[in-house]
Amino acid sequence: MLGLPGLHSWVAGLPEPVKKAVFAACSRRKLAAGEAVYTLGSKPEACYIIERGRVRIFNVSDSGREVTLGELRSGDCIGEVGMIDGMPRFNTAVATEASELQVLARADFDRLYASHPEIARELNRLLAYRVRFFYMHAEESRALSLGQRLARLLARTAYGVGIPQDNGEILLETLSQEALANMLGGTRQAVSQEMKRLERAGLLRTSYGKVYVRDLAGLLQPVEDLIGAEAVVPTYPPE
Amino acid sequence: MLGLPGLHSWVAGLPEPVKKAVFAACSRRKLAAGEAVYTLGSKPEACYIIERGRVRIFNVSDSGREVTLGELRSGDCIGEVGMIDGMPRFNTAVATEASELQVLARADFDRLYASHPEIARELNRLLAYRVRFFYMHAEESRALSLGQRLARLLARTAYGVGIPQDNGEILLETLSQEALANMLGGTRQAVSQEMKRLERAGLLRTSYGKVYVRDLAGLLQPVEDLIGAEAVVPTYPPE
DNA sequence: GCAGGACTGTCAACTTGCAGACATTTTCCG
DNA sequence: CGGAAAATGTCTGCAAGTTGACAGTCCTGC
Numbered sequence: 001m002l003g004l005p006g007l008h009s010w011v012a013g014l015p016e017p018v019k020k021a022v023f024a025a026c027s028r029r030k031l032a033a034g035e036a037v038y039t040l041g042s043k044p045e046a047c048y049i050i051e052r053g054r055v056r057i058f059n060v061s062d063s064g065r066e067v068t069l070g071e072l073r074s075g076d077c078i079g080e081v082g083m084i085d086g087m088p089r090f091n092t093a094v095a096t097e098a099s100e101l102q103v104l105a106r107a108d109f110d111r112l113y114a115s116h117p118e119i120a121r122e123l124n125r126l127l128a129y130r131v132r133f134f135y136m137h138a139e140e141s142r143a144l145s146l147g148q149r150l151a152r153l154l155a156r157t158a159y160g161v162g163i164p165q166d167n168g169e170i171l172l173e174t175l176s177q178e179a180l181a182n183m184l185g186g187t188r189q190a191v192s193q194e195m196k197r198l199e200r201a202g203l204l205r206t207s208y209g210k211v212y213v214r215d216l217a218g219l220l221q222p223v224e225d226l227i228g229a230e231a232v233v234p235t236y237p238p239e
Numbered sequence: 240m241l242g243l244p245g246l247h248s249w250v251a252g253l254p255e256p257v258k259k260a261v262f263a264a265c266s267r268r269k270l271a272a273g274e275a276v277y278t279l280g281s282k283p284e285a286c287y288i289i290e291r292g293r294v295r296i297f298n299v300s301d302s303g304r305e306v307t308l309g310e311l312r313s314g315d316c317i318g319e320v321g322m323i324d325g326m327p328r329f330n331t332a333v334a335t336e337a338s339e340l341q342v343l344a345r346a347d348f349d350r351l352y353a354s355h356p357e358i359a360r361e362l363n364r365l366l367a368y369r370v371r372f373f374y375m376h377a378e379e380s381r382a383l384s385l386g387q388r389l390a391r392l393l394a395r396t397a398y399g400v401g402i403p404q405d406n407g408e409i410l411l412e413t414l415s416q417e418a419l420a421n422m423l424g425g426t427r428q429a430v431s432q433e434m435k436r437l438e439r440a441g442l443l444r445t446s447y448g449k450v451y452v453r454d455l456a457g458l459l460q461p462v463e464d465l466i467g468a469e470a471v472v473p474t475y476p477p478e
Numbered sequence: 479g480c481a482g483g484a485c486t487g488t489c490a491a492c493t494t495g496c497a498g499a500c501a502t503t504t505t506c507c508g
Numbered sequence: 509c510g511g512a513a514a515a516t517g518t519c520t521g522c523a524a525g526t527t528g529a530c531a532g533t534c535c536t537g538c
Contacts, residue, residue: 061382084367090374117356124359127366128323134373135329141380142424143300185381190525192487208485208534415515426496431517447504447515
């Protein structure tokens with residue numbers, strides 16, 4: 001999610017023959033940039049494996065503002081939750097660049113799911129990861145300020161998809177302040193302000209759609225401080 | 240979760256013989272009110288099935304404030320995510336009243352999990368539900384005001400564990416404004432204010448730790464309006 | 479090479495919700 | 509009954525972030 005490190009596939013960990021069976025049941029679909037994989041409220045008719053490209057998961061809030069939940073890439077899977085519970089999609093997935101997906105139709109998924117218990121177990125791992133991810137996400141939204149969340153997001157993105165440069169900096173591409181604002185649940189203006197603050201602190205350098213991270217540890221610093229302060233693991237009953 | 244209607248168990252849906260095997264592997268544990276089932280950061284050594292009582296899931300934010308994520312009851316399951324990924328607990332679970340749990344130790348869980356594929360499938364259903372739940376929860380926190388979230392929470396709680404009264408009202412017990420504030424991620428004062436607003440609107444009646452819902456549909460009204468406004472399912476590409 | 483578009487910096491007015499303080503009211507229990 | 513604890517109503521700042529507006533800056537395509 002979010003181009004972050006983590007578990008994003010239930011296929012990769014399958015034993016080779018099962019994996020083969022899965023791909024054998026898939027059909028290929030090409031998407032142009034901006035084309036939707038699925039949209040909010042639609043019936044879940046298939047799940048997908050990204051072969052090439054990037055897919056943004058988001059939804060539209062009241063004022064028409066888009067809140068990005070994550071961006072998935074080559075090798076990642078989308079749309080499994082709908083396969084399991086059959087409920088309407090709860091967000092929208094759109095290709096942000098020309099992409100190619102493997103499509104596994106619901107009926108085929110059901111057949112494979114019923115006949116290969118490994119699939120259910122891999123899905124457990126993926127869903128457990130997602131539960132943790134969303135939980136943490138909600139937690140942070142509540143507990144951390146916009147600036148702290150921005151620093152964290154940048155650090156994670158650097159770990160995940162950052163491109164190390166010769167001078168030691170880590171390049172983050174295709175990362176406008178507007179896109180960041182959407183991921184953080186804030187406004188472009190607020191992000192601009194916080195970004196300047198980080199820049200003034202010497203932690204990074206920006207350039208139209210790109211961010212060069214200079215001090216990864218430093219970016220996590222303000223958060224560590226906070227974590228340190230609340231790291232008092234509660235005991236119950238108190239005393 | 241939250242005393243809401245929904246799927247909270249991976250055991251209930253199992254075929255009878257498997258269910259028997261699960262309970263046979265469990266041991267019983269009694270908890271006094273205020274005693275912890277597990278705490279943030281601890282190693283996941285078991286998962287639990289609530290036999291009797293109530294367990295509150297929460298974590299402690301920076302300022303020592305507790306943010307309640309849900310309250311589970313008789314028949315519900317806790318701690319499965321840790322069984323699957325083995326990572327430390329990401330929240331704390333405490334009995335809010337004298338309770339009795341069935342404890343399924345990690346080793347026993349693993350054994351059953353490996354030998355009964357139905358368990359993985361039931362877990363997927365539960366985890367899929369949790370993913371949706373947390374996703375929606377995060378969504379609402381961002382998009383809805385405290386008052387809207389309060390109305391929603393009350394309506395859902397009424398559906399879930401409300402006790403219909405002779406006069407048509409629905410009684411919600413053990414529901415102080417402080418507890419509500421913790422669930423909503425707000426302060427007691429703000430809840431008090433919003434509660435008064437709802438009371439003035441004739442939607443409910445309150446009395447120290449109790450809420451009598453008078454107009455369930457009316458409580459959802461302000462939200463419905465908002466939903467209606469944003470129910471424009473986005474199409475991609477636009478035009 | 480230059481015009482239009484996308485991205486960025488900054489400001490002021492406003493809104494929501496928080497912190498802390500304080501007064502009341504109700505319940506609990508000896 | 510009577511006191512203490514718990515729950516509630518209300519107020520005054522205060523802080524974070526939004527909205528809307530506007531001006532600069534960079535980049536891209538014709």
